[in-house]
Amino acid sequence: MEMPKLFTILLLIEALFVSQIQVQAGAAPGNSDLFREYIGAEFKNVTFAEVPINRNVEFHFILSFAIDYDTSGTSLTNGDFNIFWDSYNLSPSQVSSIKNAHSNVKVAVSLGGDTVASKYAYFSPSSVDSWVSNAVSSLTRIIKQYHLDGIDIDYEHFHGDSDTFAECIGRLITTLKTNKVISFASIAPFDNDQVQERYLALWRKYGHQIDYVNFQFYAYDKETTVSQFISYFNTQSSNYKGGKVLTSFLSDGSGGLSPANGFFTACERLKSQQRLHGIFVWCADESKANGFRSEKQSQALLACPN
Numbered sequence: 461m462e463m464p465k466l467f468t469i470l471l472l473i474e475a476l477f478v479s480q481i482q483v484q485a486g487a488a489p490g491n492s493d494l495f496r497e498y499i500g501a502e503f504k505n506v507t508f509a510e511v512p513i514n515r516n517v518e519f520h521f522i523l524s525f526a527i528d529y530d531t532s533g534t535s536l537t538n539g540d541f542n543i544f545w546d547s548y549n550l551s552p553s554q555v556s557s558i559k560n561a562h563s564n565v566k567v568a569v570s571l572g573g574d575t576v577a578s579k580y581a582y583f584s585p586s587s588v589d590s591w592v593s594n595a596v597s598s599l600t601r602i603i604k605q606y607h608l609d610g611i612d613i614d615y616e617h618f619h620g621d622s623d624t625f626a627e628c629i630g631r632l633i634t635t636l637k638t639n640k641v642i643s644f645a646s647i648a649p650f651d652n653d654q655v656q657e658r659y660l661a662l663w664r665k666y667g668h669q670i671d672y673v674n675f676q677f678y679a680y681d682k683e684t685t686v687s688q689f690i691s692y693f694n695t696q697s698s699n700y701k702g703g704k705v706l707t708s709f710l711s712d713g714s715g716g717l718s719p720a721n722g723f724f725t726a727c728e729r730l731k732s733q734q735r736l737h738g739i740f741v742w743c744a745d746e747s748k749a750n751g752f753r754s755e756k757q758s759q760a761l762l763a764c765p766n
């Protein structure tokens with residue numbers, strides 16, 4: 461009689477403690493079973509069908525990338541996007557097939573990325589109005605052609621200030637949602653002053669339109685420990701207050717906390733605190749080499765009820 465009672469009290473205390481942590485960190489409460497994977501940037505012939513999909517998770521493929529450069533990747537186009545992912549292996553009909561085969565799969569496109577034609581890909585609008593107008597029309601065409609459901613913002617190099625970035629991206633997301641062209645949007649910042657200044661300006665003004673924060677935790681040091689990872693997670697959850705900040709790793713283990721060094725331990729800890737909002741991976745192209753082992757483990761963890 462004594463033990464169960466004490467146990468119940470301990471659980472209540474823990475629940476109070478956990479909700480207190482959430483209030484402190486400003487995070488959206490609750491776990492989610494969302495798994496997301498970038499695909500197509502490296503032209504290694506990876507296909508949707510090769511990637512293991514657990515039927516008990518919500519699964520997002522994120523095509524990488526559409527960029528507002530001309531098709532040769534040398535000149536800026538002020539918001540007129542072209543396709544730079546492996547569209548031979550990741551075509552409109554292959555998007556339809558994978559979505560028809562798995563009702564839990566959605567497909568998004570990521571905008572920007574680190575490089576184009578071996579040089580930095582810049583966010584460089586001529587003006588807010590012209591960029592938004594061009595971006596809305598070119599992306600609406602691509603999203604409809606490829607049967608896509610959402611966009612991800614992954615600009616990493618910038619001309620122009622934070623207000624311009626926030627206004628362009630905020631209006632783009634708002635318009636695509638209002639027009640029912642997309643049903644979700646995410647952003648993919650990392651811990652760099654120029655990057656954070658811009659994404660936080662966007663978050664302050666348009667955070668209510670942004671469904672997920674694909675924070676690139678793998679941009680931290682390769683020596684990151686589990687407790688450092690949790691501390692980074694706390695910091696970014698309070699930066700992107702109220703947001704669903706996802707955890708992340710690199711398939712090749714070259715940065716951040718890798719699966720080999722305790723990534724899943726950190727995820728389990730967050731999950732026990734009701735703070736695991738999902739996991740994302742960069743990228744399927746590289747995971748192909750090891751048989752998608754960590755993708756399977758990630759999804760099993762997310763699918764497990766506790």
Ligand SMILES: *[C@@H]1O[C@H](CO)[C@@H](O)[C@H](O)[C@H]1NC(C)=O
Pocket residue numbers: 503504505
């Ligand atoms: C991708 O497939 C094409 C066509 O089959 C082939 O020529 C190319 O070498 C492949 N690339 C890689 C990286 O496997």
